[in-house]
Amino acid sequence: MSVQEAPVVIEMWTDLGCPWCYVGKHRLQAAIDRRTDAGRFVVRLRSFELNPDAPREPETIESAFIRSHGGDASVVLDAERRIQALARGEGLAFSLDRLNANTFDFHRVLHHADEQGLGTEFFSAVQDQLFAGAINPFDPVELVQVAESVGLDGERVRRVLASDEYAEETHADRREGLALGLTGVPFVVFDRQVAAPGAQSVEVYGQILDQIVGQHAQRVVAHG
């Protein structure tokens, strides 16, 4: 990799069950994959729990919403169906039967995976299978199985789950995102230069990548 192709770090603050995070992550990856220099971009997934008070016991998405905000299931499911149609139009599985629960332990394991260089692989494997309705990621046994499938040591992941390891790192991610101006997720920060709140289009993500690469090149020229 030449100096002009130095790594560009892209950080995405995200939560596991957040539908726009799921759509946005796939769009961001699509924008990266379109580029001939795709290998220079390093995506790091940062923790942001949308509902830190969510119960640990899984519940349906409509039950979770009604418990937190009231209303009736038909309104929730109507909104979900609209996101489902959009996601399916982009080739993504999107189950309305997926489960919802507290994601703190998941984020702790994410930090462990990130330390092993497998953060994005772990997060993506769990989220893709959650939205496909294929797993209950709030079951430690199933979560460990997915972790092992991406190359993590299952016994080590079990120890993380049984402890409070990476709790502070998970809280710190939240604080840092808020300090940077996060008001919702997904929240994508490119090279600590440009922030893109929400799920942007592939085209917008692509334009930001062009801009960031251009700024990198200018800095190389300026600093010789």
Place this chain on the structure above:
Amino acid sequence: MADPVGPLVFVAGDADGICDSKTGVCAVPEPDTGPDAVVSEPQ
């Protein structure tokens, strides 16, 4: 982790959707009216 180089520049324009950090509510586009605040599940 990279340190901030300077103030972040925020992308102008609306995203297709976002989940609010305070309420957990996810904005969903209304059909034919573009992005608007409707409900989805909390996370």
